Amino acid sequence: MTTQPDFTPPPNAHVYPLHTPRGTFAVVAHPAAPGVDPRGTALLLPGFTGSKEDFTLMHEPLAERGYRTVAIDGRGQHESDGPEDDESAYERGELARDVLAQAAALGARNTPVHLLGHSLGGQIARAAALLDHTPFRSLTLMASGPAQISDSQQQRVKLLRDALAVMTMAETWEAILAMGPPEEVGGPARGIGGPDLLRRRWLGTKPAQLLATGRQLTTEPDRVDELAALPLPFHVLSGASDDTWPVPMLDDMAARLKARRTVIPDAEHSPNADQPLRTAQAVADFWESIDSPPATETDA
Template structure:
C-alpha cells in the first residue's frame, strides 16, 4: 500500500475551502462495469472529494430522493445492482463511498474517521443533494457499518432526512469483533486487507482473479486508518437505539434471511424499540443489495412510498 493509499489528504479541487459542495462527473473506479443508467460523481465537501453514483428515474415521475451508505470494507459500487432497480421504481438514488473507502478522499490518522466525522459527511452530502435536486429531505439507508454511521448522522442532525433504513445493521457492537482483521492490519502495515485474507492469491495476475479483481483493487485503495477506526466503532457496546428514536424519523430495519454478520434478534429488538417497520429479505444473507436486489428494491419502494403518503 502506498502512502497515498494509506492517507490521501485533501488538495486542490478536493480541498475544504468551498462554502457550497460541488457535484460533478468523475471516472468510474475499479474493474466492475458501470450499470446502464448509473453515473459516477464527485461530491466536494469539507473533508475533500467523496465519490458517488447516481441513478435517476427515466421517463416516469420522481417520487423522492435516496442516499445509501456502504459498510465496512465497502464502497458505492456495492449498490451497483440495486440503484437502477430503485430508480426504475421512481426514486432519484445516490450512493457514496465514505471517506477512506475506495477512491474517496482519505485523510491521515485514525481520529479523522471518528464517528462524528463520518456522520458529518453524510449530513453534508444529504444537504448537497437537497440543493442539487430540490428535494424536501432525503431517505437515508445504511448497510451494516454504514448503518452505524447513518444512525450517528440522524442523531447528530435529523433535519435533512425523511426516513432511516438500517439494512443488516444493529444497535451496537461487541468486544472482540473482527479482532483477527485488526491484528493482521496492525502486524502487517502497508498490506491491504484483501491480500491479508487471501495470501495464496495476493500477487496473482489481474487476469487470474476474475470477479475478485475489483475487491483487490478496492482494498488497495482503502485507507488502513479508516478500517481501524471502523473496527473500533463496530466493537463499541454503546446502544444508540433511544438516541435514534429521538430523531422522530420513520425507520425500517431489514436484513437477509440468512444474515450471519449482525445478530438477527438484536435487529428485531431494535425495530421493536424504535416502533420501526421490520422486514426479512428472502434469498439473501448480509448483502441483500447484491444477493437479492429485486426483492430489496420492492421492499424499499414500499417503505418509502408509505412514508411519503403519511408525511
C-alpha cells in the first residue's frame, strides 16, 4: 500500500518557537515571496485535533500575494507544550489570551495582523477578538460556526471523551483507527502529511487539551451579535458541504456579521486541505480588499 510522505515544510518556511509572556508556541512561518511587495502578516489557528501543518499548502500561494503567514500550534497542541491533566489551562478565555500574546509577539501592536481560524481555531479567534480586537486587521472564520457543533459531531466528541477517560492517547489512537478516519472531530483530523505525522501530532497533543476543547465545541454559545458589533472586516469561508456546521448555518452567520462569504467547490470541512489553492486565493482576495487603498478619481 502506498502511503503519503511525512510532513515537509515549504522550502522557504521557518520552523521555530515563538516566545511570549504566556509561553512558547511552535510555529511554521513563511515570508512574502521575493520580489513581491509585502502586504502584511497573517496568524493561522488550526482546528480540533489539528496542527499548524494543516496550512502547509496555503503558505506559498499566500506568499506570492505578498503575505507573511504564521501557522501555530496552540497550547497543548502537537508541538506546543501545556499541562497534561489540568483542563483549566485550556479554558476558552485562556486560549484567547494566548492568541493575543502570539499576535503581540508578531508585532501586532504596531501593525495589526490578519487572524484566521479553522473550526475550533475560529471560535478561539472569535474569543480573542472579543477580548481585544485592536491587534487584528481582519478575522476569517474558516469552516467555523456560530455556536456548538452538530449533533452527529457532538456524539463523536463524546466517544472521544469517554475513550480518554479509560485509555491512554496511544490506545485511543488505535481505537480511532479501527473505526476509520473521522473528519475533524472525534479523531485525527484529515490534513496535510502522512500517517506518521498524524500519529505524532496526536500523541503530542495533551489529553486535557482535547477534553477541554471538545467540551467547548459541544457547549459554545452563539456570540455572533457580540462579534458583529466589533469594527472589524469579517470573512466566512467554508467548503460546499460541512457536517460539523451545516452550510446554511454558516450562510446565516455571514449575513449576521455582514461578512464576505466564500464557498469553496469540491471541499468539505477542511478547505485548506481539500482545495488549498482556491482557499488561499479567496483568503488573499479578502485581505487585499482591506489592505489596498480605496480608489480615487485619479486612480480610476
